Amino acid sequence: MVEHTSVDLPDVSALTIGILGGTGDQGKGLARRFSLAGHTVLIGSRSAERAQEAAREIGVRGAANAEVAAEADVVIVAVPWEGHKALLESLREPLAGKIVVDCVNPLGFDKQGAYALPVEEGSAAQQAAAVLTGSRVVAAFHHVSAVLLLDPSVEEIDLDVLVLGDDREATDVVRALAGRIPGARGVYAGRLRSAHQVEAFTANLISINRRYKAHAGIRVTDV
Amino acid sequence: MVEHTSVDLPDVSALTIGILGGTGDQGKGLARRFSLAGHTVLIGSRSAERAQEAAREIGVRGAANAEVAAEADVVIVAVPWEGHKALLESLREPLAGKIVVDCVNPLGFDKQGAYALPVEEGSAAQQAAAVLTGSRVVAAFHHVSAVLLLDPSVEEIDLDVLVLGDDREATDVVRALAGRIPGARGVYAGRLRSAHQVEAFTANLISINRRYKAHAGIRVTDV
Numbered sequence: 315m316v317e318h319t320s321v322d323l324p325d326v327s328a329l330t331i332g333i334l335g336g337t338g339d340q341g342k343g344l345a346r347r348f349s350l351a352g353h354t355v356l357i358g359s360r361s362a363e364r365a366q367e368a369a370r371e372i373g374v375r376g377a378a379n380a381e382v383a384a385e386a387d388v389v390i391v392a393v394p395w396e397g398h399k400a401l402l403e404s405l406r407e408p409l410a411g412k413i414v415v416d417c418v419n420p421l422g423f424d425k426q427g428a429y430a431l432p433v434e435e436g437s438a439a440q441q442a443a444a445v446l447t448g449s450r451v452v453a454a455f456h457h458v459s460a461v462l463l464l465d466p467s468v469e470e471i472d473l474d475v476l477v478l479g480d481d482r483e484a485t486d487v488v489r490a491l492a493g494r495i496p497g498a499r500g501v502y503a504g505r506l507r508s509a510h511q512v513e514a515f516t517a518n519l520i521s522i523n524r525r526y527k528a529h530a531g532i533r534v535t536d537v
Numbered sequence: 538m539v540e541h542t543s544v545d546l547p548d549v550s551a552l553t554i555g556i557l558g559g560t561g562d563q564g565k566g567l568a569r570r571f572s573l574a575g576h577t578v579l580i581g582s583r584s585a586e587r588a589q590e591a592a593r594e595i596g597v598r599g600a601a602n603a604e605v606a607a608e609a610d611v612v613i614v615a616v617p618w619e620g621h622k623a624l625l626e627s628l629r630e631p632l633a634g635k636i637v638v639d640c641v642n643p644l645g646f647d648k649q650g651a652y653a654l655p656v657e658e659g660s661a662a663q664q665a666a667a668v669l670t671g672s673r674v675v676a677a678f679h680h681v682s683a684v685l686l687l688d689p690s691v692e693e694i695d696l697d698v699l700v701l702g703d704d705r706e707a708t709d710v711v712r713a714l715a716g717r718i719p720g721a722r723g724v725y726a727g728r729l730r731s732a733h734q735v736e737a738f739t740a741n742l743i744s745i746n747r748r749y750k751a752h753a754g755i756r757v758t759d760v
Contacts, residue, residue, distance in 0.1 A: 426728060426730075427727075427728075429730055429731065430731070430733070430734060472758040472759065473758060476741070478741075501745065502744070502745065502748050502749075503741045503744060503745055504650070504740065504741040504744035504745070505649060505650075505744065507649075507652055508652065508653070508737070508740050508741050508744065510653070510734070510737065511653060511733070511734040511735075511737035511738045511740070511741065512734075512738070512741065514731070514733065514734035514737075515734045515735070515738060517727065517731050517734070518699070518701075518726045518727040518731050518734065518735065521725070521726060521727035521728065521731065522724065522725065522726055522727070522757060522760060525725050526725075526759075526760040528759040528760045529759050530757050530758060530759050530760055531757075531758045531759065532755045532756065532757055532758065533755065533756040533758055534745060534753050534754075534755055535695040535696060535753060535754045535755065535756055536695065536749075536751040536752050536753050536754065537745060537749040537751045537753055
C-alpha cells in the first residue's frame with residue numbers, strides 16, 4: 315500500500331472553490347462543507363439572484379455561473395444532467411486552464427427507481443472533457459449524499475470519494491479536496507474512460523438506500 | 538437500517554454449489570471458500586478432465602459443465618466473457634428453474650489497463666437472463682479478488698458482495714451465500730438493469746490495485 319495518506323497530497327487549503335449549479339442540494343451541500351473547512355466558496359447559478367439566495371443560506375458568496383467560473387481556482391460542476399453540455403459550452407473560456415470537477419450523474423427515474431442513462435461521449439465527465447478541451451477535467455463526488463452534506467448534526471461522512479482523471483496532478487488536487495470533508499477520503503479510481511460506471515453506480519446506491527433505509531456510500535478496502 | 542444481518546437471510550448451508558468455468562482463478566477461489574464453509578462444491582469445465590484436475594487441487598469434485606449444471610442447487614457462472622453466451626445457450630435445460638449467479642466482468646485490456654466492454658444486452662448478467670429465460674439470474678461476486686480467495690494465509694476477506702437481481706428470494710439466497718465467505722457480506726444493490734456498472738467497476742478496481750499496490754474491494758457504508 316502506497317501514497318494513501320494525505321501526506322502525499324498537495325496543500326489545497328488556499329484554493330477558492332466555485333460550484334456551478336450550486337443552488338441544488340448536492341452543490342449546496344459541497345459548498346457548505348468546503349466553507350466549513352475554511353475555503354472561500356462561490357456558488358454559481360444561471361441567475362445571480364438565485365445563487366446569492368442559496369449562498370446566503372450557508373454563508374458563502376453567490377454569483378452568475380460565468381463569474382464563478384472566472385474567479386474560482388477549482389470549479390465543481392453540479393448542474394442537472396439535462397443542462398450539462400450547454401452550460402459547459404457557454405463557459406469554455408473562463409474554465410480554460412482550470413481544474414474542473416464533474417460530479418454529475420446521468421440518471422433516469424421510473425417506478426422501479428433510478429437507472430443509468432446512456433451518454434454519447436461515454437459519461438458526463440467525458441462529455442465535459444470533450445467540450446472543455448482547454449480544461450483539466452476530473453470526475454469525483456458522485457456518491458456523496460446531499461442529505462448528509464447539509465445535515466448540521468452530521469460531523470463526519472463515512473465515504474471514499476472516487477477520483478478519476480487522466481491528469482495526475484489534477485486528480486491529486488481533487489483527492490486532497492475530498493479529504494477536506496471530515497470523514498471523507500479521496501481515492502484515485504481510474505482514468506476518465508472509466509467514469510461511466512462510477513456515475514451510473516449512483517443508481518445502485520439509490521436502490522441500496524431504498525432497500526436499507528440508508529444514506530449509503532462506499533469505502534475502498536485495502537488502500 | 539433494516540434487514541442487514543444474516544438473521545433475516547435463508548439458511549443456505551445445505552446447498553450444493555456448482556461453478557461453471559471453475560478452472561479459472563476466480564471460480565477456483567470461490568470453490569475453495571465455499572468448500573471450506575462446508576458446502577458440496579462441483580467445479581465445471583468444458584473438459585471433465587481439466588475440471589477434475591482443478592478440483593483435486595482444492596479438494597472438491599470436478600465434472601463437465603453440463604453435469605455440474607444439472608447436479609448443483611445454485612450455479613455460479615465464472616467463465617471468460619468470450620465464451621459466456623455460447624456456454625449458457627448450451628445449458629438452458631439443465632439450468633432451468635435454478636438460481637444462476639453471474640459474476641462475469643466484460644472487460645478489455647490495453648496499455649492503460651482495463652476498460653469496460655459494451656454489451657448488447659446491457660451487461661453479462663442481462664445477457665444471461667436473456668438466454669436463460671427459465672432460470673433465476675442473479676449478479677454477484679464481481680469484485681472478489683481471486684488472489685485473496687486462493688491465499689491460504691487470508692482468513693477473512695474485507696468485502697461487501699454486491700448482489701443484483703429482480704427476484705427477491707433468489708437475491709436473498711445469494712446474499713446468504715456471500716456471507717459464507719469469512720469477512721464478506723452480501724448487500725442487495727439493485728435490479729439486473731443496474732448490473733452493468735457493477736461489472737464495469739471491476740476495471741476501476743484494477744486501476745486502484747495498480748496505483749495502490751492493493752487487492753481492493755468495496756464496503757457499502759451505512760447499511
